[in-house]
Amino acid sequence: MEAANFDLDRYCRRIGYRGPLAPDLTTLSALMRHQLFSVPFENLDVRAGKVVSLIPEEIVEKILDHRRGGYCYEVNGLFAMALRALGIHYQFVAARPMFYPVRRPRTHAAIVARLEGRDWLCDLGFGSHGIRAPIALDDLDREIEQDFDRFRLTRLDERGYLLQALVDQEWLNQYAFDLWPQEWIDFTPANYLNSTHPDTIFVQKLLVVLHHPTGRDTLLGDRLKREREGRITTETIEPNRLQSVLRELFQLEAAG
Known part of the structure; x- marks a missing residue:
């Protein structure tokens, strides 16, 4: 994944990272966390009736130049450029969301990075219960603590993996994937579906998520949920407050 207008230094300035840059796990983890804490997961373009662009240069322009966020293809695509x-x-891997009541297609894009002789799941675009640091694919069947979240990775079969999150003291399936490599163009049909199909959450409701070191803020429709160190508060956002909430809580300088 590359874009003619991507610049690593500019990317680091956008995510507020000033540490060393090296092809190692320390850098991988630091960049993932800095991007999660500065680039929101958001579907403002879909809510504005647009099909999200998968053109790499337009992803760079949107997130770096216009200080926007995006959903999985965009934020993970940008992260792939940094890698x-x-x-x-x-x-890239294609993942099947597993929290729906019916079986869904593999519409989620994630990344598996190869470092220090191990494969690491990286994902900056799964929204509310997404991982917050790389998870080694051989670190199986145990509770993995990431800040105030808990995850578990297990095998479905000899090829497939299942990611779970501990939510309200219950292990909930998040998504399944295997290591069949995906080309960027392979996500075009799923992106079109997520941008246009009336059954997708992205078409139905506004969804914005920004992670923090001790929790996350989530805006779903007009309902704002703020999580800090396991404590949750909720409130309804009136239409006249939406722009200020997007700007002040989610660091979004434009809304569509």
Whole structure:
């Protein structure tokens, strides 16, 4: 994944990262967390009736120049550009969301990076219960603590993996994936579906998520949920407050 207008230094300024840059796990983890804490997961373009662009240069322009966020293809696509600039080998994987009451297609894009002889799941675009740091694919069947969240990775079969999150003291399936490599163009049909199909959450409701070191803020429709150190508060956002909430809580300088 590359874009003619991507610059690693500019990317680091956008996410507020000033540390060392090296093709190692320390850098991988630091960049993932800094991006999660500065680039929101958001579907403002879909809510504005647009089909999200998968053109790499337009993703860079949207997130770096216009200080927007995006959903999985955009935020993970941008992260992949940073990995490529660092010389970290990675592949895209297509994941099947597993929290719906009916079986869904593999519409989620995630990344598996290869570092220090191990494969690491990286994902900056799964919204509310997304991972907050890389998870090694051989770190199976145990509770993995990431800040105030808990995750578990297990095998479905000899090829497939299942990611779970501990929510209200219950392990809930998040998504399943295997290591069949995906080319960027392979996500075009799923992106169109997520941008246009009336059954998708992105078409139905506004969804904005920004992670913090001790929790996250989530705006779903007009309902704002703020989580800090396991404590949750909720409130309804009136239409006349929406722009200020997007700007002040989610660091979004434009709304569509």
